[in-house]
Amino acid sequence: MLVEHFWWGAAFLINVPIAVAALVLTLVYVPDHAGNKDKKWDFTGSVQIMIAMVTLIYAIKEFARRDGSPTFATIGAVIGVVALIIFIRRQLRSSNPLLDLSLFKISPFTTGFITALVGLFGQLGIQYIVTQRLQLVEGFGPLQAGLITLSIPVAALIAGPLVGKMLYRYDVIRIKSFSLLLAALGTMVYLFQFDSSIPGQILGLALLGAGLGAGMTAASHSIMSYAPPEKAGMTASIEEMAYELGGASGIAIIGSISGLVYTLAMKIPAGIQVPANVKDSLDEALLVAEGLPVQASEALKEAGRTAFDESFFAILVWVTVFFAVTSLVIGLVGARSKQRETRV
Template identity: 35%
Template sequence: MTHTAKPADPARTRPHPRRWAGLAVLSASLLIVVMDMTVLNVALPALSADLRPDAVSLLWIVDVYSLVVAGLLVTAAALGDRWGRRRVLLAGFATFGLASLAVPAAATPGAVIAVRAVLGVGGAMIMPATLSMIRHLFTDPRERATALGIWATMAGLGSALGPILGGVLLEHFSWRSAFLVNVPIMAAALVLGRWLLPESRNRRPAASGGAAGAGSWDLPGTLLSIVGMVALVYAIKHFGRDGPADPGALAAAALAAAALGWFAVRCLRRPDPMLDVRLLRRPAFCAGLVAALSASIAVSAAMLLLAQWMQLVRGYPPLETGVRLLPSAIATAVLSPLAPALAARIGARTVLAGGLAVTGLGFLVLPAAPEPLGYGTVAAALTLVGAGLGSLAVASAVIMAGAPPERSGSAAAMEETTYELGGALGVAVLGSVAAAVYRAGLPPERLADAGLTGSAAATARESLGGALEVFASFGEAGARLAERAREAFTSSLEWAGVAGGALLLLGAALAWLLTPRDLDLADGHEH
């Protein structure tokens, strides 16, 4: 096949001289933002003991960050496309750092909720900007694929290092230290980012003329995207926690469907859409999103369950738990930078689908292992999962290859939104599967035989932590029930492994079918 020669693109023939130093700034900032999502899991017990939040406040402390991030990702990416990606990124650094600096003054649950919300604003500005700026820093497709591999490695490491950092800090300082550590890093990122990172924006905000007006800001679309995404994440979380008949979750789901449907229609009709939903017509782009969604659903639920299993079943302290979760992060860190080169040798489709399949097999190791489940089996499963997740470096490259440079903000927003939704769906759906298996292992009649009824029995069947607390006051019978509860929780972890493994194998099949056979990441775009 012959191709028509194209004029040389000066931006492409002259790579940015400080692109690798700029990548270090982008990767470090992403690492901190991702770590901040997981560090709260370790800090939450100490925070609860200090501030004594009620159940509703505790729920909002946990959820408000992801709700704000999900709601603002599209808006933040659109702002970067139009007004400058570096400008939005630096504003995100400043917002994240100032919110972290305000933590010592947060003396009430309401103040902590407010700080977490502002952290979410900063995180939403940082996350898509790091990805879209890589698209513009690295004009050579092969270098870009390597840079995206490093970016994916930082995202994976952040999830693993958050609990470890939190454990180390909490052994020596208060829970506030887990947030204050962000301040000097964000200050350094602000200074270095201003020096090292070039400004970039979409210089063609409108494809052609139209009623909406070229380059005009779509305020109704902004409000629709925020309301729709917040409502969607809220609905997913509460369906998982309160069941499919919960009135609040049903109302939020209806609101999300209406708002996001209207938002999609506006984006299709406008010549200058906030989010280019037409990218979903590109098979390679969809393949990358499928990979991101299936992996984030499975991994978010598995890591939460494994952290509880290690602490409540195996009795490991928080810091040791974080260290024992490291095999996944180490495998990801080793293989993510190698994934683009492997894709160049055997094809992006093979690496993307094969990586998801390996991750799925890692999940299936949990139920396939001989009883009782031990840490050796879990470490082997984590290593396989981490090795497979190295393919997500290729997923990011496939997504960027499926989007024109001027729409890199939309592509980045869609990828980050997919990860956010996947995290919420994982905890809601796979978490519900695990909860159902756990409750089935502690039937009410068995608890009643030991004298547990009413609220005490309900607490025991709600969570393993609650069960161990209730059973502690029931002597020898309580000790037997505690052992039964640990066995039920282990079974729930294994069944979550079955569900997660099946989902990942399905995702691998879809990625294989959607990714073009001849997709070449070195080409930089989808044919």
């Protein structure tokens, strides 16, 4: 609704009252705990991981750009990998690590981190391109598109508490595996319905949201419950890192791959002279089409929408497989964990 009547940045303002309310409630209800003065903040490690994440995401986006520089992308990738290796080596050797990597030896903790990372990666990435398609291809306004994609968080809101009641009755790793499998099913349903009826699209998005909501609940439980109590602050930071890294990389990677496939699939109709930027994105093509004669305009719009749908289809297939494979991996980790417990 904000985007419908104001500029796009107004959408972020809705978070301000929520953040203020959260801050006030935290100060009132959350107990105050004294910090450990003996532990020092690893500033060097923070800089290393920041450099690694920024340069790796830059490399991905630069590789995917139509006129991107392979040289700069390669340099960025090399710097990112080197910074990440240095960061990991530093954490393994440090007596007071920024991130205690030994926590990842705990199977429920590791699968929780993976579920949170993959879940947010898929959710924000899919929401990003679905919202684009609903507006640029289907012709819906921001409010209508928002109401359709609202099915994802609503389903997650319902599934989360329901799964919360199952966490102490069933194996938590299996719950995470099943949750991602449900997300894969939802993405697959949407894959076959995105060019069909709105109820079919909502069904697919709702199944996706239910799977991710269930997975996030189980992931949060695993991360916070299976780590030592004295490392609660660190584990909370790791959980938040999984969410932030997953969300940011999801938008960056899925958006970049979508743009790359669109560029490769976009065929400019014969006889139409247009700038090269129409192959960058569908919105660029639609803007250029507004200044063309009617017949040429409609031909360019159709070519752009066809290319967008090709990239959209490819992304949905890839994300579906990604969810399914991750679900399988988590299930195998859970099975091996059970075998080790049985031997002991």
